[in-house]
Amino acid sequence: MIFKVHPMPRIQLKPAPRYPFATDIQIYISHVNQGGHLDNAQLLTLVSEARVRFFNSLGYFESGVDGAHIVVGDLVAQYKSEGFHGETMLVEMAPGDFNKYGFDLQFRMREKTTLREVALGKIGIVFITRADRKVRLIPQAFMNKLQQAGML
Numbered sequence: 001m002i003f004k005v006h007p008m009p010r011i012q013l014k015p016a017p018r019y020p021f022a023t024d025i026q027i028y029i030s031h032v033n034q035g036g037h038l039d040n041a042q043l044l045t046l047v048s049e050a051r052v053r054f055f056n057s058l059g060y061f062e063s064g065v066d067g068a069h070i071v072v073g074d075l076v077a078q079y080k081s082e083g084f085h086g087e088t089m090l091v092e093m094a095p096g097d098f099n100k101y102g103f104d105l106q107f108r109m110r111e112k113t114t115l116r117e118v119a120l121g122k123i124g125i126v127f128i129t130r131a132d133r134k135v136r137l138i139p140q141a142f143m144n145k146l147q148q149a150g151m152l
Contacts, residue, residue, distance in 0.1 A: 013078045013120040016106045019092030020151040023053045024112060026088045038083035043119060044075065047107055050091035051123060054105065058145045066139035068127040073102065077121035088112040095151055101135050102126040 025046050033039035038046075055062055055070070062070050083089060090112045097104040102125045109119040129136045146152050 011076060011078045013076070013122070015108055015120060016094035016096065019094045019106075019108060020149070021054050021057060021093040023050050023091050024088050025049055025091055027083050027085055029085050031083075032085045036084070038118070043077060043079075043083075043109075046089060046091065046109070047075075047077070047119075047121065047123065050093060050107065051105060054093045058142075058149060060142075065127065066141040067130070068136055068139050068142075069130055069133070070102075071126050071128055073124035073126040075121065075123050077119050079119050080117035083109070083111070083118045089118060090115070095146060097122075098138070100137055102138065 027038055027046070031038055031042035031046065033042075051072075052062060055065065060066075088111070090110045092108045092110070094106045095103050096106060104122045105125055106122045107120070108117065110117050127136050127138055128134060143152075
């Protein structure tokens with residue numbers, strides 16, 4: 001039997017035109033795998049920390065966004081280079097691609113000193129109700145805060 005090999009399609013993401021939120025996060029030894037660079041699963045940990053800081057910058061906890069909770073519906077990441085122990089990552093975020101139940105939070109992770117790109121990606125944020133945990137509309141007050149903060 002002969003198998004035809006087809007190249008795997010690659011995820012290709014474009015950086016957002018601007019990133020109105022940024023935070024610094026250091027890569028600790030616990031974030032590094034046996035290959036000596038930032039581990040796949042730990043990238044998600046760093047991006048999750050940046051997401052929490054994004055919501056905190058607007059005065060929110062993820063469990064309380066104007067009467068709603070948020071959940072991550074999906075996440076995609078594209079590596080651009082390796083991240084190493086001791087490096088400080090500049091994690092930038094931009095809300096966009098809004099729908100009635102949520103939005104994408106695009107991120108770019110760069111090494112802070114050289115601005116070498118380490119990863120691009122986006123997190124699909126979905127709003128849910130506290131009581132029954134069902135999808136709900138984006139709170140208008142949240143949209144107003146984004147507007148006031150210059151993030152739209």
